[in-house]
Amino acid sequence: MMAKLFRAVIMGPPGSGKGTISERIAQSFGLKHLSSGDFLRENIAADTEAGVLAKTYIERGLMVPDHVMTRLLLPRLEEMTRHSWLMDGFPCTLTQAKALNSTCDLDLVISLNIPYETLKDRLSDRWIHPGSGRVYNMGFNPPRVQGRDDLSGEPLIQHDNDQPEALVARLRHYKDVAKPVIDLYKSKGILHTFSGTETDKIWPYINSLLSTKIPSRPETDTQHIPLP
Numbered sequence: 001m002m003a004k005l006f007r008a009v010i011m012g013p014p015g016s017g018k019g020t021i022s023e024r025i026a027q028s029f030g031l032k033h034l035s036s037g038d039f040l041r042e043n044i045a046a047d048t049e050a051g052v053l054a055k056t057y058i059e060r061g062l063m064v065p066d067h068v069m070t071r072l073l074l075p076r077l078e079e080m081t082r083h084s085w086l087m088d089g090f091p092c093t094l095t096q097a098k099a100l101n102s103t104c105d106l107d108l109v110i111s112l113n114i115p116y117e118t119l120k121d122r123l124s125d126r127w128i129h130p131g132s133g134r135v136y137n138m139g140f141n142p143p144r145v146q147g148r149d150d151l152s153g154e155p156l157i158q159h160d161n162d163q164p165e166a167l168v169a170r171l172r173h174y175k176d177v178a179k180p181v182i183d184l185y186k187s188k189g190i191l192h193t194f195s196g197t198e199t200d201k202i203w204p205y206i207n208s209l210l211s212t213k214i215p216s217r218p219e220t221d222t223q224h225i226p227l228p
């Protein structure tokens, strides 16, 4: 077991590398990676009440309302009393941040600040394995076999709302809703912002920041624990 549980959030616009960096953090530091996008997709696939509702928003490139997100995610976080975790993509709004605040104390928030042109290029080339949420990019981390997931061999898909037409509105909306969340975490002294155009250049800074925050652990704690 880790000496102290560690709770972190990673924020950033669509395509900023939250999922990619979260996977690296999970591998290197043994935190559980909790992806709000994956939770949503699991609920959509399972046809839960929240999933059916969320689908109607995501299909139109819109944010899922706060009460749906909090109802979905907070119970999952409350179950995680014995694990250190990194939440990716939640909270997105001030209402979500306040709800999270009443559930747990965060140790750290990572905010990714990536130029628009970079986001646009990455997302138009993003391919996803819907079953697992594994993400590929035809330039950055292509699958071994074109159009197929490395582990399952199943087909990869693209999301309609990753295409440039939908992206401008998504980014504008992200900026509006994220600003007060960023201000909140800044005022708490837990916000760390990383800017750049390449994940591989940002990663060493995040890695060294986390090395100072997360106590060293026995070998057994370094493995990535898959979600239940």
Ligand SMILES: Nc1nc2c(ncn2[C@@H]2O[C@H](COP(=O)(O)OP(=O)(O)O)[C@@H](O)[C@H]2O)c(=O)[nH]1
Binding pocket: 012, 013, 014, 015, 016, 017, 018, 019, 020, 021, 122, 123, 125, 126, 127, 135, 136, 137, 138, 139, 140, 141, 197, 198, 199, 200
């Ligand atoms: N070209 C390039 N693509 C990247 C880089 N970092 C991540 N990506 C890709 O960009 C896309 C968006 O990254 P993702 O981690 O899904 O971002 P998220 O939407 O913030 O979770 C994916 O296709 C990644 O494989 C990078 O440094 N360069």
Ligand SMILES: Nc1ccn([C@@H]2O[C@H](COP(=O)(O)OP(=O)(O)O)[C@@H](O)[C@H]2O)c(=O)n1
Binding pocket: 013, 014, 015, 036, 037, 038, 040, 057, 058, 061, 062, 063, 064, 065, 069, 088, 089, 090, 091, 092, 161
């Ligand atoms: N806190 C959140 C997280 C995701 N979502 C929705 O879920 C979709 C997929 O989430 P994601 O984390 O995979 O999205 P990206 O930032 O990777 O594009 C987003 O495009 C939003 O429509 C949301 O409404 N609120």
